Amino acid sequence: MHNSSSIENPVILLKGVNKWYGDFQALKDINLEIKLKEKIVICGPSGSGKSTLIRCLNRLEAHQEGSIEVCGIELHEKMQDVDIVRQDIGMVFQSFNLFPHLTVIENCMAGPNWVRGIDKNEAKERALSMLKHVKIPEQADKYPEQLSGGQQQRVAIARSLCMQPKVMLFDEPTSALDPEMVSEVLDTMIDLANSGMTMICVTHEMGFARQVADRIIFMDGGEIVEQNTPEEFFNNPQNERTKTFLNQILS
Amino acid sequence: MFVDTVIEDKALHKPVFLLCLSLTVLAIFFAFNFTNTIFGEFLSPVIGNPKESGFFGRLAVSFVLTILFVGNLLLISFARLKIQILIVWIELFFLFLAFAYSFDLEISYIFKNDFICSTESAREKLCIPSKIGLMISKGLFTTIYISAVSIAIATAIAIVGAIAKLSNNGFAYAIASFYTSLFRGLPLLLQIYLIYMGLPQLGFMIDAIPSGIAALSLCYGAYMTEIFRAGIQSIPKGQWEASRALGFKFGLILRKIILPQSIPIIVPPTGNQFIAMLKDSSLVSVLGIWEIMFLAKKLGAKDYNHLEMLLTAAMIYWTLTIILEMIQARIERKYQQKT
Numbered sequence: 001m002h003n004s005s006s007i008e009n010p011v012i013l014l015k016g017v018n019k020w021y022g023d024f025q026a027l028k029d030i031n032l033e034i035k036l037k038e039k040i041v042i043c044g045p046s047g048s049g050k051s052t053l054i055r056c057l058n059r060l061e062a063h064q065e066g067s068i069e070v071c072g073i074e075l076h077e078k079m080q081d082v083d084i085v086r087q088d089i090g091m092v093f094q095s096f097n098l099f100p101h102l103t104v105i106e107n108c109m110a111g112p113n114w115v116r117g118i119d120k121n122e123a124k125e126r127a128l129s130m131l132k133h134v135k136i137p138e139q140a141d142k143y144p145e146q147l148s149g150g151q152q153q154r155v156a157i158a159r160s161l162c163m164q165p166k167v168m169l170f171d172e173p174t175s176a177l178d179p180e181m182v183s184e185v186l187d188t189m190i191d192l193a194n195s196g197m198t199m200i201c202v203t204h205e206m207g208f209a210r211q212v213a214d215r216i217i218f219m220d221g222g223e224i225v226e227q228n229t230p231e232e233f234f235n236n237p238q239n240e241r242t243k244t245f246l247n248q249i250l251s
Numbered sequence: 252m253f254v255d256t257v258i259e260d261k262a263l264h265k266p267v268f269l270l271c272l273s274l275t276v277l278a279i280f281f282a283f284n285f286t287n288t289i290f291g292e293f294l295s296p297v298i299g300n301p302k303e304s305g306f307f308g309r310l311a312v313s314f315v316l317t318i319l320f321v322g323n324l325l326l327i328s329f330a331r332l333k334i335q336i337l338i339v340w341i342e343l344f345f346l347f348l349a350f351a352y353s354f355d356l357e358i359s360y361i362f363k364n365d366f367i368c369s370t371e372s373a374r375e376k377l378c379i380p381s382k383i384g385l386m387i388s389k390g391l392f393t394t395i396y397i398s399a400v401s402i403a404i405a406t407a408i409a410i411v412g413a414i415a416k417l418s419n420n421g422f423a424y425a426i427a428s429f430y431t432s433l434f435r436g437l438p439l440l441l442q443i444y445l446i447y448m449g450l451p452q453l454g455f456m457i458d459a460i461p462s463g464i465a466a467l468s469l470c471y472g473a474y475m476t477e478i479f480r481a482g483i484q485s486i487p488k489g490q491w492e493a494s495r496a497l498g499f500k501f502g503l504i505l506r507k508i509i510l511p512q513s514i515p516i517i518v519p520p521t522g523n524q525f526i527a528m529l530k531d532s533s534l535v536s537v538l539g540i541w542e543i544m545f546l547a548k549k550l551g552a553k554d555y556n557h558l559e560m561l562l563t564a565a566m567i568y569w570t571l572t573i574i575l576e577m578i579q580a581r582i583e584r585k586y587q588q589k590t
Contacts, residue, residue: 060492087498097493101511111497114507156493163497 009072011036011167011198012057017066019052019222026052027063028222036166039193040200041209044219045245050202053219054169057200058089071166087115090160094172096152098144104131104155105140111163123162130158134188150181154188161192168192170201206249210234218242263328273321280313280320290316351562360559361386382550386563390543395571397460397542398529401467405528406521408472413479414505427476434473440534442466447538463535471528478520482513515586522579526572533568543567 012034019027026049034040042050055061056068059075059082068075073085099107108127112118118126131137134154136147144152153173160168170189174182186208193199193212203209209216209230216233218226218241226239237243262268285291286309291301294315298308323342327335362381415427434442446469447462457465486509494504533544543564551560 058496060495083495083498083500085498086496089496091493091496093489093493093496095489097487097489099490099493099508099512110507111499114503115498115500159497 009036010034010069011038011071012200013067013069015067017056017063017068019049019056019061019063019065026222027056030066030224032217032224034167034198034200037196037198039198039212039214040217041213041215042200042202042217042219043204043206043209043245043249044225048219049222050219051171052222054171054200054202057167057169058086058091060091083115087111087163088166090163090165090168092153092156092160092168092170092173094175096144096149096156096176098152098156098159100144103141103143104136104147107144107155108159108162111159116163127158127162130161131155133161133191134158135184148181149177150184153177153181153185157185157188157192167198167200170199170203172202172204174203174205204249206234218245220245261328263324269321269325272324273317276320277313277317280316281309284309285312285316354558356559356562357556358559360554360556361563382560383563385550386543386546386560386567389541390546390564391567391571393460393540393542394529394532397464397467397535397540398525398532401464401471401528401532402525404464404468405472405475405524408468409475409479410510412472412476413483416476416480417483430469431473431476434470435477439466439470439531440537442470443534443537459535459538459540463532463538463540467528467532467535470531471524475521475524478517478524479513482517483509485516486512515583518579518582518586522575522582525579526575529571529575530568533564 010033012032014030014032017027017030018025028049030053042054044050052061056063056075057070059068059079062077063075070085071088073079075082075085079085098104099110102110105124105127108130109120109123112123112126113120128137128140131140134157136151136154136158139147139151139155144155147155157173173189174185177185182205186205189199189201189208190212199212201208201213213230215227216230217224218233218239220241226233226237226242228238233242234246237246263272286298286301286304290312291298291304291308294308294312295301298304298311301308301312304311327338330338361383364381412427412430415423416431418424437445443463443466446466447457447459450457450462483505490508490512491504494508499508532542536542536545536548539545547560547564548557551557
């Protein structure tokens with residue numbers, strides 16, 4: 001099934017997705033297609049549904065209507081192997097969510113060793129090389145709480161990468177960081193983008209969006225209001241709501 | 252509690268407080284009237300015959316006691332914290348001993364031989380020369396054996412119970428919540444009777460020791476279920492999400508991520524449960540199990556020397572709990588270092 005999907009086929013395909021929290025509609029008729037190696041930035045005011053959307057992509061949240069397909073497998077309530085799908089989708093959280101009782105290297109080895117069935121030595125090797133990628137191999141034997149926020153987030157990125165995912169999801173990865181640590185995480189993400197990873201990032205970092213994104217998606221009130229290339233999005237926004245948002249965030 | 256950086260003056264070093272304290276203590280000593288005790292004897296050169304000293308004697312004795320008491324506090328207040336704690340511990344311990352001494356006990360009684368040994372078997376009479384020997388070799392061993400087995404079973408029950416209580420499965424939740432409600436809702440003594448006398452009605456003949464262990468495990472398993480449930484629930488949901496996002500399955504998340512993190516939260520209250528269970532194991536004495544409490548009652552009853560044996564049992568229980576507390580503190584320290 002995986003092999004038959006050529007590069008032209010979308011890795012992620014959403015059709016008519018609706019989601020409610022009680023009476024409140026969090027996502028309204030979302031249609032979205034993301035191709036392999038595409039870099040997408042999702043932005044919008046708080047409460048616009050961007051985090052909800054990205055969390056639906058690995059089914060940390062459930063959608064009620066429409067269909068979501070990831071790597072050719074549809075995500076739904078009664079699916080058997082959600083864990084298999086999730087192994088191929090890395091996710092980085094706003095609050096890092098590292099495992100505090102494991103060292104940095106153990107955090108990175110856990111996934112490959114426990115669910116991919118890779119033996120300890122190989123998992124360790126892979127973990128070390130990923131930690132080198134995010135430029136903190138020297139912290140390998142420390143516990144997460146001994147690291148700065150920026151370092152923790154880079155470990156979280158390395159932990160996801162150790163699973164060798166096809167897609168990486170970033171849910172406001174720099175929002176919880178002190179200002180001086182934002183750039184080290186963004187640099188890591190830019191490196192990752194340059195390596196050809198398929199990335200979907202919810203972020204307010206417009207500089208990053210301009211530099212990396214193939215497409216910027218603007219959400220408001222649970223809808224996709226506008227999507228365009230960075231160039232067009234920043235210089236020639238079409239929708240009034242986009243213009244207001246850009247005015248607020250760029251001024 | 253978290254100590255502030257500003258140090259307040261010690262209350263004891265404020266004259267007004269010291270005066271109020273002294274007057275209060277004087278009033279208390281005066282109210283309890285220590286004239287006819289050993290203190291009155293000591294003061295007899297001043298107050299004459301304690302029994303005839305009247306108001307003056309009573310006041311003098313109270314006054315001297317107050318000076319001793321407050322002076323002692325003042326002296327201790329100048330020592331370093333650790334020394335203060337040590338001295339106060341020692342003084343309280345001596346007060347406890349004085350309390351026991353005032354019963355006019357026959358201490359040698361606990362070291363006397365006892366023919367109770369011969370009633371059980373001839374061999375035991377040879378190896379158990381004294382009552383305290385029997386208390387330790389038979390009673391202490393039985394108590395530790397019952398408690399240790401019960402603690403192990405209760406822990407296993409608690410893990411299963413906590414998971415059941417947190418699950419979405421209706422049957423699991425219903426069974427677990429009924430279980431905790433029932434066994435937390437009945438007095439332990441009643442549970443012991445119900446199990447010992449109830450199960451044979453169903454055709455299961457059950458010995459005293461297994462039924463005692465069953466009652467203790469079920470009762471403390473119910474309490475510990477709640478502790479374990481709270482421990483598991485206190486782990487932030489981000490840990491679940493991060494594990495799920497990596498593709499971990501439920502069992503793996505619980506085993507490798509959630510339970511290891513909840514152990515430091517679970518250990519202190521669980522330690523309290525262990526200590527409580529050790530002492531509550533005395534309740535199984537009603538089934539005729541030869542544990543510490545049963546032997547204390549039995550050995551003391553014959554010669555009406557109840558208090559000697561009860562105090563012996565008290566000291567054994569106390570020593571055991573102190574050991575458990577030390578182990579608990581050590582485990583807590585270990586987990587604090589790691590995280």
